[in-house]
Amino acid sequence: MNEQRPLTVPPKLEAARAGGLEADLKPRMEAQGLTVYYGKKVGVGNVSMPIYANRVTALIGPSGCGKTTFLRALNRMHDLTPVARVEGKALLDGQDIYAPGVDPVDVRRRIGMVFQKPNPFPTLTIYDNVIAGLKLLGVRRKNVLDEAVERSLQQAALWDEVKDRLRAPGMSLSGGQQQRLCIARALAVQPEVLLMDEPTSALDPISTQSIEDLMSELKKHVTVVIVTHNMQQAARVSDFTGYFLTGELVEFGPTSQVFTMPKDPRTEAYITGRFG
Amino acid sequence: MRPGGNLERRKLFDRFMLGLLILGSLLVVAPLVLVLGKVFLTGLSALNLAFFVEPYRPLDEGGGGLAHAIVGTLMMNLLALLIGGLLGLAGGILLSEYPDHPVNPFLRVISDLLNGLPALLKGLVIYTLFVIPMGRFTGLAGALALALVMVPIVLRATEGVLKLVPWSVREAGLALGLPRWRVILSLVLPSALPGVITGLMLGFARAAGEAAPLYFTAGGNLNLSFSLGDQVESLALTIYKYAGEPSPVRQEQAWAASLVLTLLVLAAGLLARWATRKR
Ligand SMILES: Nc1ncnc2c1ncn2[C@@H]1O[C@H](COP(=O)(O)OP(=O)(O)OP(=O)(O)O)[C@@H](O)[C@H]1O
Ligand SMILES: [Mg+2]
Numbered sequence: 001m002n003e004q005r006p007l008t009v010p011p012k013l014e015a016a017r018a019g020g021l022e023a024d025l026k027p028r029m030e031a032q033g034l035t036v037y038y039g040k041k042v043g044v045g046n047v048s049m050p051i052y053a054n055r056v057t058a059l060i061g062p063s064g065c066g067k068t069t070f071l072r073a074l075n076r077m078h079d080l081t082p083v084a085r086v087e088g089k090a091l092l093d094g095q096d097i098y099a100p101g102v103d104p105v106d107v108r109r110r111i112g113m114v115f116q117k118p119n120p121f122p123t124l125t126i127y128d129n130v131i132a133g134l135k136l137l138g139v140r141r142k143n144v145l146d147e148a149v150e151r152s153l154q155q156a157a158l159w160d161e162v163k164d165r166l167r168a169p170g171m172s173l174s175g176g177q178q179q180r181l182c183i184a185r186a187l188a189v190q191p192e193v194l195l196m197d198e199p200t201s202a203l204d205p206i207s208t209q210s211i212e213d214l215m216s217e218l219k220k221h222v223t224v225v226i227v228t229h230n231m232q233q234a235a236r237v238s239d240f241t242g243y244f245l246t247g248e249l250v251e252f253g254p255t256s257q258v259f260t261m262p263k264d265p266r267t268e269a270y271i272t273g274r275f276g
Numbered sequence: 277m278r279p280g281g282n283l284e285r286r287k288l289f290d291r292f293m294l295g296l297l298i299l300g301s302l303l304v305v306a307p308l309v310l311v312l313g314k315v316f317l318t319g320l321s322a323l324n325l326a327f328f329v330e331p332y333r334p335l336d337e338g339g340g341g342l343a344h345a346i347v348g349t350l351m352m353n354l355l356a357l358l359i360g361g362l363l364g365l366a367g368g369i370l371l372s373e374y375p376d377h378p379v380n381p382f383l384r385v386i387s388d389l390l391n392g393l394p395a396l397l398k399g400l401v402i403y404t405l406f407v408i409p410m411g412r413f414t415g416l417a418g419a420l421a422l423a424l425v426m427v428p429i430v431l432r433a434t435e436g437v438l439k440l441v442p443w444s445v446r447e448a449g450l451a452l453g454l455p456r457w458r459v460i461l462s463l464v465l466p467s468a469l470p471g472v473i474t475g476l477m478l479g480f481a482r483a484a485g486e487a488a489p490l491y492f493t494a495g496g497n498l499n500l501s502f503s504l505g506d507q508v509e510s511l512a513l514t515i516y517k518y519a520g521e522p523s524p525v526r527q528e529q530a531w532a533a534s535l536v537l538t539l540l541v542l543a544a545g546l547l548a549r550w551a552t553r554k555r
Contacts, residue, residue, distance in 0.1 A: 075451065077447065077450070077451065080446070080447070080450065082375075082376060105450075105453055105454070105455050105456075106453070108450060108451055108452070108453040109452075109453025110453070112451060112452070112453075113451040115444065115447065115448070115451075117444065119442070119444035119445065119447065119448045120448075121445060121448065121449075121463055121467070122442075122445065122467050123466045123467050123469075132449070132452060132463070133452035133453065133454065136449075136452075136454050136458050136462050136463075137453070137454070182448070185448075185452070186451070186452070189452055189453060191453075
């Protein structure tokens with residue numbers, strides 16, 4: 001990518017290195033004391049964690065603990081919620097996306113998002129859903145668009161199912177297919193970071209499997225953050241895991257370590273299934 | 277109620293209620309059918325080629341036609357649709373998509389005011405603001421008055437249907453890195469298009485039927501004119517004037533004008549539906 005700025009090594013990273021991790025780790029993003037308020041209520045408080053480039057970071061934790069809230073803070077989606085207010089920093093390649101003068105539109109162009117509920121554009125065809133971002137950003141050449149559609153749908157493991165009916169409405173797909181369509185749509189604009197909020201919660205095991213496979217492929221080009229309720233999934237797909245509890249980041253570290261020897265007893269209780 | 281019990285009686289009751297519903301619906305629709313029927317039957321018999329191609333002629337020359345009023349109606353209403361439609365759309369978008377915008381409270385007051393203001397007074401507003409300074413009645417002033425009739429209707433309809441578009445559509449668009457205006461114009465508005473069009477058509481139909489605001493603005497004109505800079509006649513104005521005339525020729529022309537106006541509104545609605553049909 002572009003040139004790398006000198007980095008301050010976060011303490012967690014040192015721990016990771018001590019644990020024998022690869023030395024080529026670079027944070028693509030970094031949350032620094034990120035807090036999101038809904039009115040007076042804290043949705044998620046004082047979160048600091050790195051998001052390493054070309055790795056999959058999983059966010060786990062019981063329902064309502066603030067995973068979605070944190071994820072949405074990473075691409076300024078809270079800007080649209082009048083009651084929500086964000087404090088702290090979220091760095092993308094060293095630059096705070098909340099700094100004055102930063103255009104949230106640019107931020108979101110670089111940091112894509114897949115939502116918890118599938119949300120294809122209701123009036124558009126499958127084809128047009130995938131290229132919605134590209135087209136509205138001014139890409140017109142048909143072969144470029146065609147290519148983007150096939151590539152993105154392949155990546156989202158949907159191509160084979162829809163290649164013969166690309167002109168059908170996006171809404172005519174099943175829920176799981178719609179979610180993969182949304183993934184394809186997000187991938188089509190080639191974001192640097194992809195935030196996924198429980199992308200497989202509506203999918204059958206086979207599509208889930210293909211999305212999980214997709215992730216290991218994806219991380220060659222993209223940095224992925226995935227919220228999941230599925231422990232096995234987090235263990236399977238992620239390189240790093242953050243555990244949230246009641247609006248706090250309780251533990252962050254390499255997935256293998258978080259799952260085998262968590263430092264916090266609350267994490268251990270959760271992953272061993274004693275609550276949550 | 278016992279499950280499965282007394283099936284016969286329940287069926288009968290169901291029939292009875294259904295009958296009541298149908299009767300009620302008929303009662304509501306009947307006046308509409310009667311009015312439309314009368315307009316169609318009486319109007320149709322008064323329609324002829326002269327009606328469409330000839331302008332006003334004195335009665336002793338046969339009375340002529342209403343070409344001048346048809347042309348005037350089309351010119352003024354299309355311009356009014358352009359102005360009033362755009363203003364109404366813009367206002368509706370602002371209220372629905374930028375709920376915290378500082379101009380919104382004013383916008384809402386103005387819209388409510390316009391909505392409650394009799395059309396005649398809208399004509400007076402334009403009379404004061406345009407006709408007096410310009411020193412004469414013009415089709416342009418008439419179109420502006422009709423636009424004032426349309427604005428609150430279009431605005432409310434637009435705001436209403438845009439608010440029905442799920443929030444997730446906007447989020448999905450924004451998350452792709454699209455600017456807000458782009459999301460609204462290219463994704464939200466199309467999702468609500470049928471409703472928006474209906475709003476525009478409601479406004480158009482309402483304005484096309486207004487005679488009162490044109491009195492002090494367009495001023496009426498017995499000659500055929502293709503310029504909005506001149507005084508302009510409209511069908512609604514003609515109906516109002518002719519309906520009270522003793523001459524049967526004029527009264528027939530009023531009926532025919534009613535029919536043409538009705539058909540015009542109907543055709544506009546169908547055209548809009550067709551233009552925005554699902555492809
Ligand atoms: N728009 C909002 N307004 C007010 N409070 C909110 C809003 N969105 C979320 N919250 C609150 O913030 C807290 C965190 O919610 P969040 O959606 O981030 O949880 P989550 O970890 O994603 O849960 P789940 O696993 O069920 O998706 C919850 O207590 C929730 O009630
Ligand atoms: Mg959530």
